[in-house]
Amino acid sequence: MMNSSLLTPSSSSSHIQTPATTTFDHEDFLDQIFSSAPWPSVVDDAHPPLPSDSFHGHDVDSRNQQIMMMPLNDGSSVHALYNGFSASGSLPNFHIPHGSGGGLMNQERQTQTPSQPQASASTATGGTVAAPLQSRTKVRARRGQATDPHSIAERLRRERIAERMKALQELVPNGNKTDKASMLDEIIDYVKFLQLQVKVLSMSRLGGAASVSSQISEAGGSHGNATSAMAGSSQTAGNSNDSITMTEHQVAKLMEEDMGSAMQYLQGKGLCLMPISLATAISTATCHTTRNPLIPGAADVGGPSSPNLSNMTIQSTNTTMGNGNGKLKGNGNGMIEGSSSIAVKEAVSVSKP
């Protein structure tokens, strides 16, 4: 045991003489302690160069800041040590933990707040002892955070990025995502969408039908319904009549059960319903081709009425609804507003919730 080896004067010559005497040599005393104990620290800077048996890898400075706690049960021996220490340094309230088994508090090593109970008391003493000792002390870390400059810089950087992402979040529509990854995806898609919009708008009044559809079909982009609207126009431009009739039948079937679902189906395809009279008006007013205006969509692509919006006039509506006019049922954003403006605008409004 530590106590016995310390106190028995007869084991070796380097032992301290007696606990009672206050005139023992400090060097020998500390030598004794260090050679026998596995504690890698010393507190006194009055004895700077110390044998480094048990603490390899520690420099002198770090040693100076460490506090050694003595797990001594014997009060008298503690007093002896206390006298020894107090001769060189001041330890006003040296708290001795009983039977604590050598809890060592190391200022240097720990970046987290110590969780040991005796550590708090010893930090108080450590503060008083270490105050004259400091030649190089680090900033005491807050709980759970590191102190080295790299991580501080890293933290700053992340804060800046988060701040900017918040600013971006307000710009992008549908920016209520809390997840950072999905928010970034939204941002990227929105930029792509805006660039595509510029491209489409620069074609609108100038490009012919063929170029519009070809350009649009090669464009990527997946932003909301806008691109599906554009894809719809390219599809109808290239579609055969069979698929169109199939769509028509599908829509007619849906309309028998629920008008809303039919409109949603159309909207998903990027199409919408319009009264036949309007469709004929638009196509005859602007279309150069002689195609049958009842054939959906492609005829109107080249004109000022949007390249992006395909009109699908369903002939079967007349019969199913028993109405000679092909009357529309109003349903929010899906319908043509009767203007010839480009459906990019409508596509934008479609994509909004």
Add this chain to the structure above:
Amino acid sequence: MASADKTINTDVPEKDVFAIHFLQSLSNLRIQNLFNSPDTTNYRVRKIKKAAYVSMARAAGGTSRLWSRALLRRAAKGNNKIVRFPRRKRKVTWKISSKRRRSDQRAPVVEDAAERLRNLVPGGGGMETSKLMEETAHYIKCLSMQVKVMQCLVDGLSPK
């Protein structure tokens, strides 16, 4: 680190500034008299698109924004024109190559999204992530402004 801006400045000019620049570029195009032959539809479309971007870059602040500088430089290179940029103070001079190597470890989610953004936003290749996001915000605002202008034009010019 770089200067700490408390509030990031992403103001863009009003719509009329964009409109004026775009109309000027369109009239310049018209002077070149391209619009006769329908065979060159693609060519016309591309010219108009390029004119739109260049006018947007000019309206948005000319050479005082990174993305607009890059855009103008790219456009000028295509025309084999020599563009002179005013010397601007080099405030931040990170070398992106050294930053990139370490940045892969930093929040890889953010970083590979930043890669994709760099491909989209002009001039993004030389920017750090935080600067990139600032530029993206300004770029988005300018793009939406440009889209509104073009939309209004098309609406106004299309026959009823």
